[in-house]
Structure formats: structure tokens, C-alpha cells
Amino acid sequence: MRPFFGSGIFVACIFAVFIFAGCATPIAEAVGASYDLRYTATLLPAEGKALVSIEVRQNESVLHSADFAVDAERVEFVEADGPTDLANGRLQWRPPAGGGALTLKIEIDHRRNDKAYDARMTETWAVFRADDLFPPARTVTAPGAESRAWLRIDAPADWSVVTAYGRGSGEWLAVNNPLRRFDRPTGWIAAGHLGVRVDHIADTEVIVAAPRGEQMRRNDILALLRWTLPEITQVFGSIPAPLTIVGAGDPMWRGGLSAATSLYIHSSRPLISENGTSTLLHEVLHIAIGRRGDDWLVEGLAEYYALEALVRSGSISQERYQAAHRQLQNWAREAGKLPLENSSGAQTALAVTLLAELNARVQRGTGEQRSLDDVIKQLNGPELNLTELMRAARRVTDEPLGDLERRMHSLVG
Ligand SMILES: [Zn+2]
Numbered sequence: 001m002r003p004f005f006g007s008g009i010f011v012a013c014i015f016a017v018f019i020f021a022g023c024a025t026p027i028a029e030a031v032g033a034s035y036d037l038r039y040t041a042t043l044l045p046a047e048g049k050a051l052v053s054i055e056v057r058q059n060e061s062v063l064h065s066a067d068f069a070v071d072a073e074r075v076e077f078v079e080a081d082g083p084t085d086l087a088n089g090r091l092q093w094r095p096p097a098g099g100g101a102l103t104l105k106i107e108i109d110h111r112r113n114d115k116a117y118d119a120r121m122t123e124t125w126a127v128f129r130a131d132d133l134f135p136p137a138r139t140v141t142a143p144g145a146e147s148r149a150w151l152r153i154d155a156p157a158d159w160s161v162v163t164a165y166g167r168g169s170g171e172w173l174a175v176n177n178p179l180r181r182f183d184r185p186t187g188w189i190a191a192g193h194l195g196v197r198v199d200h201i202a203d204t205e206v207i208v209a210a211p212r213g214e215q216m217r218r219n220d221i222l223a224l225l226r227w228t229l230p231e232i233t234q235v236f237g238s239i240p241a242p243l244t245i246v247g248a249g250d251p252m253w254r255g256g257l258s259a260a261t262s263l264y265i266h267s268s269r270p271l272i273s274e275n276g277t278s279t280l281l282h283e284v285l286h287i288a289i290g291r292r293g294d295d296w297l298v299e300g301l302a303e304y305y306a307l308e309a310l311v312r313s314g315s316i317s318q319e320r321y322q323a324a325h326r327q328l329q330n331w332a333r334e335a336g337k338l339p340l341e342n343s344s345g346a347q348t349a350l351a352v353t354l355l356a357e358l359n360a361r362v363q364r365g366t367g368e369q370r371s372l373d374d375v376i377k378q379l380n381g382p383e384l385n386l387t388e389l390m391r392a393a394r395r396v397t398d399e400p401l402g403d404l405e406r407r408m409h410s411l412v413g
Helices: 218-236 279-289 295-312 318-332 345-365 372-378 386-396 402-411
Strands: 034-044 049-057 063-069 075-080 084-087 090-093 100-107 117-121 125-129 137-141 146-154 160-163 173-175 188-192 194-201 204-211 243-248 256-258 262-266
Touching: 075 084, 075 090, 125 204, 125 243, 146 160, 160 194, 160 204, 160 243, 188 194, 188 204, 188 243, 188 262, 194 218, 204 218, 218 279, 218 295, 218 372, 243 279, 256 279, 262 279, 279 295, 295 318, 295 345, 318 345, 345 372, 345 386, 345 402, 372 386, 386 402
Parallel strands: 034 146, 204 243, 243 262
Antiparallel strands: 034 049, 049 100, 063 090, 063 137, 075 100, 084 090, 117 125, 125 188, 146 173, 160 188, 194 204, 256 262
């Protein structure tokens, strides 16, 4: 996860990337061995904690060891099958060859700053990320080992549970991150006395879940997505389903935070701000873009296409759209550079103006036949950066872009 500290009209957001490093050390063993991982969290609202178990099922030693990053202030070691060592923010665990479990007790509440939380549990609800309970780990496995993982959240009897992998307290939910050797659940979870609305939009099941009484505008969110999601998937392809949106009010953090297929938004955020931008769509765009890369470009694309989705769907007028771009141009004057990490609001605004210029150049060079949309569709590398963007642009238009590219290169870094 990378924190983004925006200001002004942009709201800081986190794009939870897969930082999980499943590294295998070759040891003479059968290739392609697999093991199962069962992740369980029992929510204990009276304590504000969850009893978390990570169980490894294997017939022989496939997962040799796991080295977890743990926040010592929130995580309490309970017990484990096999040896463990907790020191300096790392918990090393060697599960027995025949499998076993590691049990931790983890505090749910987490402050993002002195006033606001980005994970919280009350007596009637909880909103947090699976990452808060199941920490990332470095692993040593048999060569070519693969894992299959399931998640179960056990909540009090009258609570509902919504995760990025499905719904239901006490249900085993399959965790599919096929590229990982050590799967683990990530993304946003809401549990408690929830109001839940589900809709199918642009081939995606969209779930909006928030504790009752937290003023989450579930139907307004679905309405905005019914207008705009088809415009977003036109450019970026279909969004992984289900798209899970959770929220709550104060003292949760007053912004938006996205993970791979889920996002959190504070229930008092306007769906469209006074200046015409949208925190909700910005976060949805992060999910649609689905890739990491240089931060100015990832943030710039999310903001640029949030505005595009609004104007193309008729959710805002052309006049309001133009005014939003003018405001971003003014703000961009404060930007200075285009940073590889932690793009500020002004820097993201500068990125939007440059993407708008690239779009205009592509349109002009192709007699209005093609646009930045076609450039986006040509992006196929795992990471987004300027070189990749300009390579894709040259596939779409013969228009000379050298001066723009040089100007952008001089700003990056
Ligand atoms: Zn963002």
C-alpha cells in the first residue's frame, strides 16, 4: 500500500497494490506441490479485537516458513503449531510439515491521523481491510509451490459480513489471487448491522455496504455508477466483480481509499464535488486501471477519467467539465515536478492537463478518429510510466509528439 497525501480538491487515496512478496527458495522437492491456507477472523466487538488464525494444510513440508510484517502495537501473539520468533516488527513462523495454525489477536481500530480512523470496530459494526488482519509475509516454499486460500469471518450472531470475496458470516469464501504463491485476503470488509444494496452494472456485480445509521447514500452511489461505470469499462475493460464499496461516517477518515476490487468512502463525501470532480469515481478508476506505476500518471489517469466518465455520461454538463479543467490548469501551476511517488493534488492536476494535451494531439493527428482512450487500450506493460504511455501513443497516431514527450520527461522525477 502506498499512502497518497493529496490536498485541496483531490482527496488523498491509497491504491492498495499487491505488495505481497511470495518468494520461493529452491530446495530439492517435487515441483508443483500445493498447500491450502485457511484464514479465519473471529470479530470480538466487546474487546475491539479479532482473533485471527492462519492455518496451513499440507501433507508434506511445502510452506517451510512465513515471515510476517506485524505492527507490534496492534498484534498480540496467541499461539502457534511449530516454532515462532517475534522481533523487530517481524513474526517468523515455521509451520509443521503436516500443517498447523498460527493464532494472533489483533486490534481493529487504526488511526490515520489524530482525528480519523481508517479501520474501526464499534459494538454494532466494523469497517477495515483484510490486510489489517492478515499481514503480508515473505515465504520460503518448495519450488513451484502454489497455494489455495479461503477466508472466513465469524461475526456476532446478528451481524452481516461483506468482503471483496463474497458475503456471509461463518462462510468459507475463496480467495483468488492466482499469481501469488502465498495467497492472502486483501480489500475492504464491512461487518455488523449493515445496510447492503446490490446491483448489476456494466457486467459487474456492485455491492454497497455500510453500517445502518451511518448516512451512507447507497442508492445514490449505485445511480452514479449506473451512469458512469459503462463509460469507464468502455476504456479500461470490465471491472473485476464483485466491485465492493464500503463506507461509514465520522470518525472514519473523510476520504476514499481503494484496494484491488473494493473501496472505502466516507459517507459524507459528495458523489460529485462543487468543482465537478468525484472522489468515488476517482477510487473506482484506480480499480479499473488495475495497475501500479509512476504515481503522477496513475493519479492523473484516475482523475482525468473520473471527469471523462462524468461528462460522457451526461452526469455533468460540458460547461462544468470545462470549468473543472480550467481549475485544474490553475492548480497545476503550483506543481513543479511529476513525482514517481506520492503525487500531490497540484501534481495530479498537472498530470491531468498533460493527459488532456496528449488527448488533443492524438485527436488532431487522427482527424478526430482516435483519442487518449485508444492510447490507454494499447497500454499492456505491468507498470504505468511515461515511456509506456508514449510508446502506446505512437501506436495510435503519426502526429509528432516529441516536444510534448520531452517536456513531460523534463518534469518527471
Ligand atoms: Zn488516487
